[in-house]
Each structure stands twice: as structure tokens, then as C-alpha cells.
Amino acid sequence: MPLAILALALGAFAIGTTEFVIMGLLPEVATDLDVPISTAGYLISAYALGVVIGAPLLTALGTRLPRKTMLLVFMGVFLVGNLATVLTSSYGAVFASRVLAGLPHGAYLGLAALVAAHLAGPARRATAVARVMLGLTVANIVGVPAGTLLGQLLGWRVAFLVVVALSALTILGVARFVPHTPASRVGGLRGELSALRHPQVVLGLTTAVFGFAGVFAVYSYISPMMTELAGMPSAGVPIVLALFGVGMTLGSLVVGPIADRWLRPTIYVSLASLAGVLALFTLTVHNPWTAAVTVVVLGAVGFGVTAPLQVLVMSKAEAAPTIASATNHSAFNLANAGGAWLGGLGIGMGLGYVSPAVIGVVLALVGLGIAVTAGLVDREGPGAAPTPEHRDRAAGADAEPVSHG
Template sequence: MALCALALGAFAIGTTEFVIMGLLPQVAGGLDVSVATAGNLISAYALGVVVGAPLLTAVATRLGRKQALLAFLVLFVLGNVATVLVPGYAGVFASRVIAGLPHGAYLGAASLVAAQLVGPARQATAVARVLMGLTIANIVGVPAGTFLGQVFGWRAAFLVVAVLGLLAAAGVAAFVPALPKPEGVGLRTEVVALGRKQVVLGLTTAVFGFAGVFAVYSYISPMLTELAGLSDGAVPVVLALFGAGMTAGSLIVGPLADRALRPTIYGSLAALAVVLVVFWFAIDAQWSAVVMTVVLGAVGFGVTAPLQVLIMQKAGKAPTLAAASNHSAFNLANAGGAWLGGIGIGAGLGYASPAIIGAVLAVVGLGIAVAAGMLDRDPSGAEPTDAEPAEPVDAAESVERVG
């Protein structure tokens, strides 16, 4: 139940991040701005994520992890309620920044709590279960939110997200035990851990590897309509299938990473590069375009949980800031991948060109990951992680103890 509560928070976060993409015409009309201007609200949320992950995590270093999770969810709810209530474009822009602030901090803390609840043998599986809330949001939350926004007004989607955030907070309060704050770990310790060579290499791997996914995903709609010849009405269905692929990939990769963490990262990035090259050939036919979109979802997000666990381990006894910063890295990948993919299209290379650009980015990410692995095997270059194996915590017993 604790993992379900944490995953519900991730579901709410994933829904609010992506639902606005399907409601841009309605948002633009409601705020009396152009669609392009309304699109800046997506960037506003990403800005909040990038800034908020390290900032809020630093502020919350004095709190226990359960208290930090609740604080992040309250801020998330307030940001989405503000999106519902504020009247003008400037106010909505500010509210999207606020809603994005706790994104990375919450997911980082939730990953740490999930890993602590199950112990070292199943860390990757537990983290994948929590982050699966993000993938399920793309199957259920985003289509449902888009429908509600189209029927009842775009602000209704964010009202529902705020309610989901409240339910997640109630679940965290009820089922997540009051885990103690690690002794002797403060902001300075967290910053030092963030600067460790292996942590920095892990974050850099996330930026390049995940940018390969978003180089394509940012332009998947025109690819499907202009190149594959699908109708506009078919695009939401294919995107839901993409989300189903993401979920399947998360279920598969978690147990694999528990058995062999670095090889799973290598395999995920190598598979992503291959899939993106095949995608470039397959996008011109409807059936192959749909199949490869699903496969892209499965392999593209397979590296998420393993990288999260690796960064947490390499940060040692102070993993909170590093775990949150990983989500800042993913959002930088989001922005960078979309930018580089757009450069290819703008240069006249065609709508399929982001697939090749993404494959190159994935190969760069794989190279960084392999270099980090070689450094780990070199006694002269490896860093001590000072990590202590986490003992699994029984949630019911812990709640009873502190209650």
C-alpha cells in the first residue's frame, strides 16, 4: 500500500506534466493567446522541475522523508489549484512553475523511500513500481484529463489532478512509515555526494540517453500523420499504446536491474539506439509505425529506474539530492532532445530525422555509461560509496511503533 500511495503521487505528477499538451488549443482560447504562446506553459512546468528538484530537496534536508513527501505533495496541490483559479496568462504561467517545483523532489524522495521499504535485493523493482505511476499516467491520466478538459473546460483537468494529489498525500500519511532521517547527513553532505564522479556521470548518461527518446517523442504526432498517413483521430490511440509500452518496459526492466544493474543500463541504451534506427526505416508504413512507437515506449523508458538506483547507490549515505537531480536531468533531456530534433526538421532533413539524431544521442549516453562502468572497475579511479545495505522496513510495524 505504501508503494501504491507513492505511485499515485507519481501518477498525478505525470498527468499534470503531459495533459496540457493535448489541451493547448483550449488553453490558448481560454487565455486569449496563440497556441505557440500557450506552449510556453509546458516550458514553465519544466523550468519548475529543473529548479525545484535541487532547491526543494536542499530545503527539506532537515525533514524526515515522510514529512518531505507530504510537503512536496501539498505544494503540488497548491500549484494545480492555482492553475484552476488564476485568471490570466501570467498567473497561469507562474502556477505551472509552482506545480513543477516539487516534481523531481517528490520522485527522488519517493524512490528512496521505496528502496528503503524493500531492502537492497529488490530496490530497482520497487523504484520501477513507483515510477510506473508516470507511465500509467500516459495511458489513463492524460487521455482522461484531455477528455475532461475538452468537455468541461481545460481547467477541469487540473482540478482533477489536484484531487489526485490530495489522495496521494492521504495515502502517504496513512501507509508510508515515518522513516528516520539518516544521521550525520546535512545539506553539505548531500552537495558533496552530488559532486561525486559516478553521480555526475550517471546524471550525464540520463541527459543524453533520455534526450534520444524525446528527440522523437516531441514530434511523434506529425510523424504519424505526415509520414505514416494516420488520421489525427488515431494519434491519441497510438500515444496510449506508447504509454502501454512504457509500462511494460518498466515491469520488465526492474527485476533485470536487481540482478545486474550496469548491464541492464547498457542493454537499455543499446536497444534504444537500435530501435531509433529501425524507427527511421519503419515510420513510412502505418502498421510498422504503430509497432515501433510501442517498442520505443518500452525501451526508451527502460533506463529510468536503473539509472535512478545507480545514482542513489553512488551517492552513498546522502542520496536525496542526487536522486532528485536525476529528474532535473531527465527534464533537461526533454528540452534538449526536442530542440535537437527540431534542428533536424528545420534544416530540411524531414520529420524522420529526429530518429537518427536520437540514435546518436543514445549512443553517446551508452558511451558515457560504459566509461563510468570501466572507471568503477579501476581501483585507482573508483570512489567509495560508503553505502550501507538498507534493511527492509515493515510499513505496518513501523507505523505502529511511531503511532
């Protein structure tokens, strides 16, 4: 199982790298494509658009395929999308390639989390999911800075060529080490879509949208906040971004085992902590040292809620968790776009660069309120983790022994 989890996490690493590396290469992209930086920025939105559309769509289309086959198909589409980014030269073609690359993002991560949870068993589901998502966080420490540096030195397309290579390695690793698991046995697309009607799934997805938007209300504007408010030189911003990635990694490592024992309480504490850290950031952001420390903590508490929410949605989807798991990543990308928009709205209204943190506090508290409400109305009780029987169903109706192949 460790090699299978590592192969799945490598795919997450490639996905995290391609999603965020373009943010550090926008000037190079804009110059090469002969468009303003603001127009080049729409390429970030293009990728997010692909994620939101692709997560439910590709998952739905693949419901009758074995899960290992689905993983290979999704990573193949991801490879083709990034290769198209490398080979195309016009802005419109690059835009289309970013949409294509984003389509399998949520579908792959959602299914990878589901497969990892199935392989780990009910007692270690959250830990296994956190290990896969660790690929995303490590990408922000290693992949994004390294890709940015390579792109600045050798041309921005080189960064995406590296992603293509990572995608190919992931395909080889999944093919070799991930065991075969059969297709879902819940009635295909109709059965999978039924999961989205479960009130607890809806509440879980809504929690992700609002709660996680609090993180991106700040993260989207961390560069001007550091330079304008903390007085940090622009050369220090990449270090701060790497520190944010360190915090993400620590949060993923710590929260997974805790959530295995106390699922809902972990979500409550993470969201409450997120609101508290964002409120603290309005004070600490005026000093470069305190701001940098707070950024690490923000990464930890912000991304510490992702694995527990993923497990909750999979559990409440019962025997049809595949599309719910993938749609959860659409929810996180809606949070990304919504948080960035609301944070920018505060700045645009003349409220200053502190306003995104204040807005983030409100969003985190709304997410906490939704999470608590979901717990109170849950038949299993406000703090209950899924029962073993419930968790076995959520791990997939295909609970028979798996075979390698």
C-alpha cells in the same frame, strides 16, 4: 509495504498526468487565455523549468526533515500549484502556477524512489523503484487521455482539478501507509550536496541527460511524424500516444527485476536497444502499422532505463542519496527539453520529420558511451551492481527500524 508503494505511485500518477495532459489541451488553453498556441506551449516549458529548479532546491531545503514529512510537503506544494492553475485566469498567472506545480516534481519522485528502495530492502530496490515509476507510465495510458477528454468536454481547467483531487488522495495515502523514516544523518545540506561531487553520480546524471534525450527527440514530434510520414489520420494520434504509454509500462515492469541482478548491464542493453529502435523507426515510420508497433517498443526500451539509472545514482551517492536522487529527475527533464529542441532543430533545418529519430540515435549512443565509460572507471568493475553493504548505505544512513505514523 504494498500500500505504501501504491500511495507513492499514486503521487507519480498525478505528476505524470499534469506534466503531459496540457500537450493535448493546448488549443483550448490558447483560446481561453487569448494567446497563440506557440505562446501557450511555453506553459510546458514553465513546468519543466520548475522541475529543473525545484528538484535540488526543495530537496536541499528539506534535508533535516523526516522523509515522510518531506513527501507530504512536496505533494502539498504540488497540490497548491495545480489548484492555482485552476483558479487563475491570466496567462502570466497560469505560467507562474505551472512553475510552482513543477517545483516538487523531481523532489517528490526522487524521494519516493528512495523511500521505496529503503522499504523494499537491497534485494528488491530496482523493482520497488520501478513500481513507483509505474505511476508515471500508467498516467500516459489512463490519466493523460482521460484528462484530455474531460478538458475538451468540460473545459481545460477540469483536467487540472482532477490532478488536485489525485494530489489530495496521495497526501492521505502517504500519511496513512508510508512508515516514518528519520531525516538524513549525513550532515544536512552540506552532506547531501557532497553526493553531487561523486564522479559516478555526475556520470550517471549525464547518462540520463543524453540517453533519455534520444526518446524525447522523437516523442515531442510523434504527432506530425505519424500524420505526415505514416499517413495516419489525426484521430489516430491519441491511440499511438496510449500505445507509447503501454510500452513504458511494460518496460518498467520487465526491467526492474532484471536490474536488481544486473544493474549496469541493464543500463547498457537498454541504451543500445534504444539506439537500435530509433534507427529502425526511420524505416518503420512510413507505414502506420509498423510505426505503431515501433512506438510501443520505443516506450519500453526508452523508459526501461529510468529505474536502473535512478538506482545507480542513489547507490553511488552512498550515504547522501536524497538530493542525487531528486537531481536525477532534473536530468531527465533537461533531456526532455534538450531532445525536443534538437529534434525541432533538425526539422527547422529542412531535414524532414525523420531527422528527430536520427538525432535520437546519436543521443542514445552518446548516453551509452558515457555509461560504459562510467562502468570502466568504476572501482567496483564495469558490470558490478552495488555490494550489499554499499546498497545498505545508499538506502539511507537511517537504516534503523521504521515505525508507522
